Amino acid sequence: xxxxxxxxxxxxxxxxxxxxxxxxxxxxxxxxxxxxxxxxxxxxxxxxxxxxxxxxxxxxxxxxxxxxxxxxxxxxxxxxxxxxxxxxxxxxxxxxxxxxxxxxxxxxxxxxxxxxxxxxxxxxxxxxxxxxxxxxxxxxxxxxxxxxxxxx
Numbered sequence: 001x002x003x004x005x006x007x008x009x010x011x012x013x014x015x016x017x018x019x020x021x022x023x024x025x026x027x028x029x030x031x032x033x034x035x036x037x038x039x040x041x042x043x044x045x046x047x048x049x050x051x052x053x054x055x056x057x058x059x060x061x062x063x064x065x066x067x068x069x070x071x072x073x074x075x076x077x078x079x080x081x082x083x084x085x086x087x088x089x090x091x092x093x094x095x096x097x098x099x100x101x102x103x104x105x106x107x108x109x110x111x112x113x114x115x116x117x118x119x120x121x122x123x124x125x126x127x128x129x130x131x132x133x134x135x136x137x138x139x140x141x142x143x144x145x146x147x148x149x150x151x152x
Contacts, residue, residue, distance in 0.1 A: 037087050038085070038087050039060075039061060041085050041086075041125075041127065042058065042060050042061055042071050042085045043058075043061070044152065045071075045072060045083065045085050045125045045152050046058050048152050049072070049081070049083075053076055054074045054076040055075045055076065056072055056073075056074050056075075057072065057074075057075075058071075059071060059072065059073060060072065068105055068108070068109060069101060069102055069104075069106075070082045070083065070084060070102075070105055070106065070109055071085045071125075072125075078119050079119060079121070080115065080119055080121070081120070081121050081122075081123050082105075082106045082110075083122075083125050084102045084105075084122075084123070084124050084125065085125045085126075086098075086125070086126050086131065087126075087127055088126075090131070091128075091130045092130070092131070092132070092133040092134075093131055093133075094124075094126070094131045094133065094136050095133055095135065095136055096135040096136050096138070096139050098136065099139045100139065102124060103122055103147050106122040120146070121146065121148065122146060122147045122148070123148055123149070124147075124148070124149040125149070125150050125151075126149055126151055126152075127151065128151065129149075132149065
């Protein structure tokens with residue numbers, strides 16, 4: 001027969017277990033919501049460039065995590081834009097490492113696909129300039145001829 005202390009301990013473990021399940025489920029909901037927001041932003045950016053007369057390859061939506069760090073490839077005449085879309089909300093949440101990673105992905109894509117680097121521009125699409133921290137802005141300014149950000 002269980003004594004009162006053992007019974008209370010079992011109830012305590014059960015409550016902790018239920019709270020854990022609720023928290024785990026909340027994280028899954030947040031991840032799904034954020035992924036959906038990101039996909040909607042990619043569509044918005046793609047439509048922006050379509051309206052400007054560009055042909056748009058929506059790699060991020062097609063390939064998901066296998067997009068090689070490039071969400072959109074946009075073509076017009078002999079010009080190619082490689083675009084990373086970030087619909088983050090927190091100010092100064094885009095660091096230099098994010099910009100460097102994207103720029104590296106662009107160079108790898110150009111090299112693997114034998115694309116002339118002079119006809120390519122790498123674009124970091126964001127909904128708000130305040131997302132970029134000081135160091136990410138410095139990298140974008142230093143590499144402006146090949147790497148830029150745009151607010152859409």
